[in-house]
Amino acid sequence: MAAKLNLSGPSDSDQSSLNDQSVSSRSINRSLRVAEKQRRKNEAGDPFVLALKYFSDVEAGTPVLGNDDLERNLVLVEKVAYSKGLSPEAISIMLEFAMSLRMGTILCPRVLKCLIPATVVPQEAVVRAVVWLGVGKIPFGTQVLFIKWVLTMFDMIDAKDHLRAIYGFIFSFVTEENLVCMLMMRVFRVRKLLELQSKLGRQPFLLHLLSLYKVFCPELVTLSIPSRMKSGFRNHNSPWKSVLIGVQKRNGSQVASSIGLAFTIKDKTNTRKRKHCHLELPALSSVVNKQAQTELSSSRKVVPLVQLHSFAQLLENMHHIELPAQMGSLLGSSLALQYLDCVQDESALLRLNFWLGYALHEEFLFCGDGGASQNSEEALQFLNKLLSTQHFLQEGFSSSEAFLYKFLSVWDGSLLRPQILGLLSNIPVVPSSQIRQLLFEPLMQLFFTSSMFFKCGLMEFSHLLPATCLCPENMTLSGFKDSVMELVNFVGRLASVGLQLEGCHSLLLSFILDFYETVCDTFLKYGLPLVVMPPAGVFYPTLFAADPVSVDRLAYIMYRYKVNLTSAKNQEKVTEQAFHISRQTFREFNHYVVVMVNCLWNSKMFQPGMDVQLGEELLLKSNVPEYWTSFDLIHHPAFLSYAVDFHQRCWPGRKDMDLNSIKHSKPWSWYLEYLFTQGYDGLKQFVQSNISRQLTAGDGQDNSLSTQQR
Numbered sequence: 001m002a003a004k005l006n007l008s009g010p011s012d013s014d015q016s017s018l019n020d021q022s023v024s025s026r027s028i029n030r031s032l033r034v035a036e037k038q039r040r041k042n043e044a045g046d047p048f049v050l051a052l053k054y055f056s057d058v059e060a061g062t063p064v065l066g067n068d069d070l071e072r073n074l075v076l077v078e079k080v081a082y083s084k085g086l087s088p089e090a091i092s093i094m095l096e097f098a099m100s101l102r103m104g105t106i107l108c109p110r111v112l113k114c115l116i117p118a119t120v121v122p123q124e125a126v127v128r129a130v131v132w133l134g135v136g137k138i139p140f141g142t143q144v145l146f147i148k149w150v151l152t153m154f155d156m157i158d159a160k161d162h163l164r165a166i167y168g169f170i171f172s173f174v175t176e177e178n179l180v181c182m183l184m185m186r187v188f189r190v191r192k193l194l195e196l197q198s199k200l201g202r203q204p205f206l207l208h209l210l211s212l213y214k215v216f217c218p219e220l221v222t223l224s225i226p227s228r229m230k231s232g233f234r235n236h237n238s239p240w241k242s243v244l245i246g247v248q249k250r251n252g253s254q255v256a257s258s259i260g261l262a263f264t265i266k267d268k269t270n271t272r273k274r275k276h277c278h279l280e281l282p283a284l285s286s287v288v289n290k291q292a293q294t295e296l297s298s299s300r301k302v303v304p305l306v307q308l309h310s311f312a313q314l315l316e317n318m319h320h321i322e323l324p325a326q327m328g329s330l331l332g333s334s335l336a337l338q339y340l341d342c343v344q345d346e347s348a349l350l351r352l353n354f355w356l357g358y359a360l361h362e363e364f365l366f367c368g369d370g371g372a373s374q375n376s377e378e379a380l381q382f383l384n385k386l387l388s389t390q391h392f393l394q395e396g397f398s399s400s401e402a403f404l405y406k407f408l409s410v411w412d413g414s415l416l417r418p419q420i421l422g423l424l425s426n427i428p429v430v431p432s433s434q435i436r437q438l439l440f441e442p443l444m445q446l447f448f449t450s451s452m453f454f455k456c457g458l459m460e461f462s463h464l465l466p467a468t469c470l471c472p473e474n475m476t477l478s479g480f481k482d483s484v485m486e487l488v489n490f491v492g493r494l495a496s497v498g499l500q501l502e503g504c505h506s507l508l509l510s511f512i513l514d515f516y517e518t519v520c521d522t523f524l525k526y527g528l529p530l531v532v533m534p535p536a537g538v539f540y541p542t543l544f545a546a547d548p549v550s551v552d553r554l555a556y557i558m559y560r561y562k563v564n565l566t567s568a569k570n571q572e573k574v575t576e577q578a579f580h581i582s583r584q585t586f587r588e589f590n591h592y593v594v595v596m597v598n599c600l601w602n603s604k605m606f607q608p609g610m611d612v613q614l615g616e617e618l619l620l621k622s623n624v625p626e627y628w629t630s631f632d633l634i635h636h637p638a639f640l641s642y643a644v645d646f647h648q649r650c651w652p653g654r655k656d657m658d659l660n661s662i663k664h665s666k667p668w669s670w671y672l673e674y675l676f677t678q679g680y681d682g683l684k685q686f687v688q689s690n691i692s693r694q695l696t697a698g699d700g701q702d703n704s705l706s707t708q709q710r
Contacts, residue, residue, distance in 0.1 A: 112149055117244075126157060160323075365407060485532055499512070647661075
């Protein structure tokens, strides 16, 4: 019976438990209904919600004049926008109302001016607004205002994938002569600007936009632009920025940290003391706050860079990366730089170049104290970070290149010298038609008016350029070769005069020889069909240097020149290519080899036909015995101490020292081996490649390589 009772229904205790659960469930549901009812009641009574509902439901053609409801609701929206900012839903409703022109064109500018976001701007609202532009009914001034609003709020848009997809549609408005000045141009759009300039003449708005673009791509804008022009574009966005700053301050640090806008208001009371606000790298942060990011991730997969911590995670999410709010933050993240290097996102590079160019120009060119305050830890860290970034990417930024060309004309040569010269070593090769004005003239003034240490630094920077720069895409190989040749000849002229000014200082000479160790291998190591010999102002001071290291390095350089010339000549015979070494280059090389062999080996200094000649009467008055042997490997000031030491080792019992006895056959061979064991490998390679006792001495014919004997 008990079992039967259990099967027939629940017990009293079970029934009591079910009743309790039912009561509890009904109580919870009732509480939810009450809360929802209260929320709807509150919303129904909220004037701002009612105002948004009015603009959402208003019918097309509703009159504006005399409409008190419209004015009351719009004033309420403006009040909330300027005090707290508008929510994403409110932005969508008001932007749709304005761009759809449901109540005509009068209200549209007024509504756009009050679209101040409290958190983020919905991407879909912007896309729908752009679509309304194609209707053709929106006045031109309103179109310009909308474009300005989008540019100002660009970093606050929650996502940009759909927006980037319609960039072509946005840029179709380039046919409007004034609206074009509000858009960033690409290559083919620069051509449109030039067409408008030729049609309309030298209009100020076109000239200012062309001058701005010439900073970033000077090769695309070849026309001359006046160096001094009044401001072409007023900052119409400052009211939006000022209100945004106020909204962020009132809403607290959460909004400011999540959005991370770089808007600042100038403090007129502190204009004399400039702070490096632009040199501080922003923190890598998401465009949207955490709550908005969670909602966004549910609809589409967007991964902020700040959430990635390894290269493997970067690869997994390569096509779903959300760029940060501040592009300058990429400089402080190696993972972000890897993304930039792998993807080559054009929009990201444009934004980063714009931010970087603005920071460099503001802090180093347009500061009121002439750059004196830039000698600080902030500037040092900023430029070092920029250098490390460019070394990581193995290329320089176009904005830093444009900055350097302007900065060289006002630089004193000492301010942050290692960093500035390091940036110079990363710029691409400039066309030969522009290289004199952009580089040679300012560097020449700095070189002749600065200290020896600056001269050494400039030589160090110069020897990096031919080795690190590849032929740019917008330059032919012939143009690239001409530019490198211009650079090498320019450095040769600076080196010749610098050695005279500094009394052939050994430190400066060392940096100059570093440069020519790079130049002598231009053909073999760097694949550039070019061989440029050093000028006489560098060759002879090195040959007559008082230290043996300089003479040994010159011998090595001449040995490498011969290897490169021989390889180029052989390649020309085999492949029958158009490239060939000029006869003048062979003449210069053969002449230098003859001089070195006659000086160091044959003891025939000051002979007729040599570049260094002195009158015989003057030489006799010097009372120097056998003056023609003064610079051979025995009597040369650089090797005299070695000759004395070798003489004492070879003839320890002699009281009278006769260095000429070393020139006998066996002692001479021993002396050469003695010098080579001292580490002078360059001298050894030069002797072995250019001197042979079996062949007759040559004087160096055209298109031939000299071979000499003692």
